[in-house]
Amino acid sequence: MKLVFAGTPEVAVPALDALIASDRHEVAAVVTRPDAPAGRGRRLIASPVAERAEEAGIEVLKPARPRDEEFLARLREIAPDCCPVVAYGALLPKVALAVPARGWVNLHFSLLPAWRGAAPVQHAVMAGDEVTGASTFLIEEGLDSGPVYGVLTEEIRPTDTSGDLLTRLAFAGAGLLAATMDGIEDGTLHAVPQPAEGVTLAPKISVEDAQVQWSAPALRVDRVVRGCTPAPGAWTLFRGERLKLVQAVPVLDRTDLAPGELAVGKNNVYAGTGSHAVELLWVQPQGKKPMRAADWARGVRIVHGELLGL
Numbered sequence: 001m002k003l004v005f006a007g008t009p010e011v012a013v014p015a016l017d018a019l020i021a022s023d024r025h026e027v028a029a030v031v032t033r034p035d036a037p038a039g040r041g042r043r044l045i046a047s048p049v050a051e052r053a054e055e056a057g058i059e060v061l062k063p064a065r066p067r068d069e070e071f072l073a074r075l076r077e078i079a080p081d082c083c084p085v086v087a088y089g090a091l092l093p094k095v096a097l098a099v100p101a102r103g104w105v106n107l108h109f110s111l112l113p114a115w116r117g118a119a120p121v122q123h124a125v126m127a128g129d130e131v132t133g134a135s136t137f138l139i140e141e142g143l144d145s146g147p148v149y150g151v152l153t154e155e156i157r158p159t160d161t162s163g164d165l166l167t168r169l170a171f172a173g174a175g176l177l178a179a180t181m182d183g184i185e186d187g188t189l190h191a192v193p194q195p196a197e198g199v200t201l202a203p204k205i206s207v208e209d210a211q212v213q214w215s216a217p218a219l220r221v222d223r224v225v226r227g228c229t230p231a232p233g234a235w236t237l238f239r240g241e242r243l244k245l246v247q248a249v250p251v252l253d254r255t256d257l258a259p260g261e262l263a264v265g266k267n268n269v270y271a272g273t274g275s276h277a278v279e280l281l282w283v284q285p286q287g288k289k290p291m292r293a294a295d296w297a298r299g300v301r302i303v304h305g306e307l308l309g310l
Contacts, residue, residue: 261308
C-alpha cells in the first residue's frame with residue numbers, strides 16, 4: 001500500500017522505521033508537527049520523525065493545522081491508501097480523515113478502551129496497573145474510540161518509569177502497526193468495535209499533577225515519581241524552591257517519619273509519607289543537573305526534622 005505516516009516525537013520513530021523497512025508498503029510522505037523552538041537559544045528544531053524521514057529521502061509535510069487547504073491538496077495528490085499514525089499531536093478533521101481510502105490507523109499505547117487520551121502510559125503507571133499494551137485502531141472523530149484492529153500486551157514492571165515502559169511499547173508497537181498494515185492490505189484483518197465498558201481517560205499530565213503529596217501512601221508517591229519520569233517530572237518544594245524527584249523507592253520497614261519529614265544517614269536520604277517512608281535516590285535541584293540524593297543532602301545541610309513540601 002501507499003502510506004502517508006503521521007507522527008512527531010522520538011517514540012514514533014521505531015514505527016516509521018518498521019514501515020520503511022517493509023517490502024509490502026511505500027511510505028510516500030510523512031506528516032509531522034512544525035519545527036518547534038528548543039534549547040537555551042530557542043532555535044527551531046525539526047521533530048525526530050521529520051529528521052528520520054529526511055534521512056530516508058521521504059517528503060515531509062509540516063502543516064500548522066491538518067485542515068490547512070495546502071496540506072489537504074497535497075495529501076489528495078499523493079492519494080495514500082492508508083495513513084498510519086503514532087503520536088502525531090494534532091486532531092485530524094473529518095475532511096482529512098476522508099482522504100485515504102482505508103482511513104487513518106493509529107497506534108495507541110494502551111489496551112483500549114482503557115486509557116484513551118494523550119498520556120496512556122503515564123496514567124497506567126500512576127494507577128498501579130500491572131499490565132498494559134498497545135492497540136491499533138481506525139481513527140474516527142471521537143477520542144480514541146474507533147474500532148480496533150490488533151493488540152499486544154506488556155507487563156508493567158515494579159520499577160518501570162513511564163519512559164522505560166513507553167520505549168518497550170514503541171518497539172513492540174512498531175511490529176504491531178506493520179502487521180496491521182499487512183492485514184488491511186490483504187483483507188485478513190477487520191476492525192472490531194471497542195466495548196462500551198471499561199473506558200478510562202488519560203489526559204495530559206500537567207506540572208501541577210506531578211507535585212508529590214506527602215500525605216499520600218508511599219506506594220502512591222512511588223507511582224507518581226515513576227509515572228512522571230521523564231516528563232513532566234515529579235517534584236516537591238524544599239525551602240521554597242522546586243526539587244525534582246528523579247528516583248525514589250518505598251522503604252516498607254520504616255514508619256517513624258511524618259509526611260514530608262526528612263531523615264539523613266551517611267549514604268541515604270529518607271522522606272516520610274502517609275504510610276511508610278521512601279528513600280530518595282536521585283533528585284534534581286532547580287537550575288542544576290540530576291544528582292544523587294545523598295550528595296544533595298550533604299550540600300544543603302538538612303536540619304533535623306526539616307520538611308519537604310514547604
